[in-house]
Amino acid sequence: MAKKIAFAGPSITQKEIDYVIDGTINGFYETYDQHTKKLEKAVCDYIGTKYAIATHCCTLALHLACATLDLKAGDEVICTDFSWVATSYAIDYTGATPVFVDIEPDSWCIDPAAIKKAITPKTKAIMLVHTFGNPAQMDEIMAIAREHNLKVIEDAAPSLGAEFQGQKVGTFGDIGCFSFQGAKIAASGEGGILVTNNEELFKKAQLLSSMGRTDSQAIFWSDSLGYQYTIANLTAALALSQVERIEELIEMKRNYFKWYEARLGDVRGIKMIREKAGNRSIYTYPSILLEDSITTNRDEILKTFKANNIHARPGFPQMSRFPVHEQRFPNPVALSVEKRGISLPAALNLDKADIDFVCDLLLAQLKY
Ligand SMILES: Cc1ncc(COP(=O)(O)O)c(C=O)c1O
CATH class of the missing domain: 3.90.1150.10 (Aspartate Aminotransferase, domain 1)
Structure with missing residues (x-):
């Protein structure tokens, strides 16, 4: 049988093996989240954002982004029509309506001219994808968002390290999201991360991603509906080894x-x-x-x-x-x-x- 020529899959070296072993031995007890914290810092340092929250997968990071930005029934979100369905279902989960627009023939990323045509009084946000490693047209997209007071979520699931005019993708909008799923460039099987430069959004996303737990009136007290979206520390150890490479x-x-x-x-x-x-x-x-x-x-x-x-x-x-x-x-x-x-x-x-x-x-x- 000829060699299987796979569509995608990671490069695994001794470093990945060492990090997983380290995560197994040293990723419990008082250091139960040390690899997660290191992963979040490594991604922030690499792309140049202040805050990150590693999640079980990018789909959940995208939903967390939509929930953090308060998208809800009655809102419209302009979304690329060309992506894995996680991009749009993250909007659907909130009750908001994705309004699908066309892509550019040269990058397969959302077409800024199509965004403009789709804006209505209900439009609250733009969900774009940096498709297959190609950066979307971020200067035009951010100009449209500023003009119409729209939030911007960058679905950069497959595009860690891609740059638009010298700036890493995921750092332009209100929130960016990346995936560490097995077919992505840095892979840990499942895994994702939400990034932002906005402290208020970060704090809100943190609360939402940890079941709304505040401990305000008792240990394990939760003040608002939340989600269990955090990454496993062992998975984070593997993702960290990949991000470092x-x-x-x-x-x-x-x-x-x-x-x-x-x-x-x-x-x-x-x-x-x-x-x-x-x-x-x-x-x-x-x-x-x-x-x-x-x-x-x-x-x-x-x-x-x-x-x-x-x-x-x-x-x-x-x-x-x-x-x-x-x-x-x-x-x-x-x-x-x-x-x-x-x-x-x-x-x-x-x-x-x-x-x-x-x-x-x-x-x-x-x-x-
Ligand atoms: C553009 C895009 N968004 C979101 C996702 C979802 O990522 P995950 O599998 O980590 O949930 C993917 C994964 O294939 C993707 O390609």
């Missing part, structure tokens, strides 16, 4: 992208999603669009990949078409990526020969 991991992903680009960059009908000038993509999932000139069916390509032990991913289906949602705008760019987009394998155990094999197989199938 983040620049090395980004370098690996960027190399994969270079190898893909060398083989696919000039091929007629293949549009590669590249970082824009002045930005840094971390290329968590290097991605391409098959333009209309290519007549090969995208799903046939994915089937051939599968038959050759290669796991690639199609574009996400539009969340606006899911049964729990209402579609207000057709969002044709998101639809085209759903139909003709491919995210290529970039697990952190691949080498150049693996990527050449993927490219050979892809190129052999292209028809015009």
